[in-house]
Amino acid sequence: MPEKDEKHVEVPLLEDYDATIPDSQPEADESLSPTPKSKPIPTLKRRALRLFIFCIWFYAVFMGSFYFFSFLGDQYDHTLDVLKTTALKTYGGITDTYQSITNPATREEVVDLMTELYELLAEMGYYDAAMIGRPPHSPGINRTLAAELEFSREAVEMMEMLPYLLQEEESLGWGGDNKFLLSGTFADLRDDGVLDFTRDPMFAIDDLSKGFDEDGGKYMRPDYICLMKLWTIDQENMGLQADPALKNIELEEGPGNMFSPENAASRLARDALRDYIHKFRTLEWIPGGNVNGTWEGDEYTRLYKENGWPESFNSTAFNIAREQWEEDDMARWDAEAPFQEVWKLDYWIQIALNDIDEKRRMIADVAAGMEIPPDKADREVYKQELQEEVKKRIESLPKLQAELEVAREVLKSIDPEVKRAREERMRKYGN
Incomplete structure (x- = not known):
């Protein structure tokens, strides 16, 4: 019996059946849905919203912090004012306000530091150690x-406790007029003249009958002592502190006597003396008033180091070398005299020309009807005086110019080595 051809019949998988079974729940008409379907927020708008919320948060934190720290600052300023008032009453305002209250310098500390300073300068060969007078x-x-x-x-x-120098002459060591730092000199308070001077070191008292809080009156209170005849206020740049730790701090006018130390920036005598000792020991300062960065200061520093400072310093050898250097430096100055002469004559000519211009301007002002000085009664007479001064200045110019020409001729014959050394020094130091 012939076999029937068997046809291949694919049997669908169960998943296929499931996929073909119609849903018994017909889909609802979206148009009849009571809740509308929300649209997603675009990415750019989401970022903008986040940035806006962050800005609001940052502003709130910033303003809160600002007012909080402002409050703390007001409290801090108030506390400092209280400390300052207390310091002025307790310590005379001569020291740093906070330090003077929390860690005031004792008399013994100041005495020890003054002694150390004097001993250090003796060690540096500035004077003999036997000159130090001790109590x-x-x-x-x-x-x-x-x-x-x-x-x-x-x-x-306190003055009885301090050391002093036993001086027989005004000059000391190699510093001019006993100068050793900041244009100051040693003060021997056993000397009546020095003791009297320390009551008015600024030469500012006009009326001794005035009190400490009145302009023109006394300003050195009974507890104030001058440890040195030392200008801590720069006389060349009035109003600025010469003490390097207080450099460029302007004097502020306060109530009462304008010369009172309370109106000037200050620091503890203990801290100042420690600083001075450090500067000398490290050769930043040189006894005699010289400092690093100047021709003389750098040369003295070289001599100190060449003679073993600080570990094995030979003061005798140093002073021999120093005296030789000073002799050589004087010879250098003499050899460079033609340069100084040219500079001097150039300067005088420029002064004359400037004065001529100024007087001519003043003459024009008088002619234009401007006010004349109170001590000049007649306008025409004053004008003639100015014209006469201009005439004299003009007449002086030919003589100065002739002298300048001669000085320039002399300068041409100067030793080339002297010229080279001077130019090298001028490049480094400017003088």
Whole structure:
């Protein structure tokens, strides 16, 4: 019996059946849905919204912090004012306000540091160590004069404790006029003249009958002591502090006497003395008033180091080398005299020309009807005086110019080595 051809029949998978079974729940008409379908927010708008929320948060935090720290700042300023007032009453305002209250310098500390400073300068060969006079002093402080000058008992006791230099002459060491730092000199308070000077070191008292809080009156209170005849206020740049730690701090006018130390920036005597000692020991300062960065200062520094400073310093060898260098430096100055002569004559000519221009301007002002000085009664007479001064200046110019020509001719014959050394020094130091 013939076999029937078997046809291949594909049996659908269960998944296929499931996929073909119609849904018994017909889809609802979306148009009849009570809740409309929301649209997603675009990415750009989401970012903008986040940025806006962050800005609001940052502003709130910033303003809160600002007012909080402003409050703390006001409290801090108030606290400093209280400390300052207390310091002025307790310590006379002569020290840093906070330090003077929390860690005031003792008399013994200041005495020890002054002694260390004097001993260091002796070690550096500036003077013989035997010149340091240590307490008890004989003779000591003139207590009668000190009482007349209104020093307090504590101030006199402090002065008796300090070391001094036994000087027979005004000059000392190699510093001109006893100068050793900041254009200042040593102060021997056993000397009546020095003691009297320390009551008015600024030469500012107009009326001794005035009180400490009045302009023109006394300003060195009974407890104030001058450790040195030292200008801590720069006389060339009035109003600025010469103390390097207080450099460029302007003096502020306060209530009362404008020369009172309370109106000037200051620091503890202990801290200042430690700083001075450090500067000398490291050769940043040189006894005699010289400093690093100048021709003389750098040369002295070289001599110190060549003679073993600080570990094995030979002061005798140093002073021999120093004296030789100073002799050579004087010879250098003489050899460079033609340069100085040319500079001097150039300067005088420029002064004359400037004065001529200024006087001519003043003559024009007088002619235009401007006010004349109060001590000049007649306008025409004053004008003639100015014209006469201009005439004299003009007549002086030919002589100065002739002298300048001669000086320039002399300069041409100067030793080339002298010229080279001077140019090298001028490039480095400017003088």
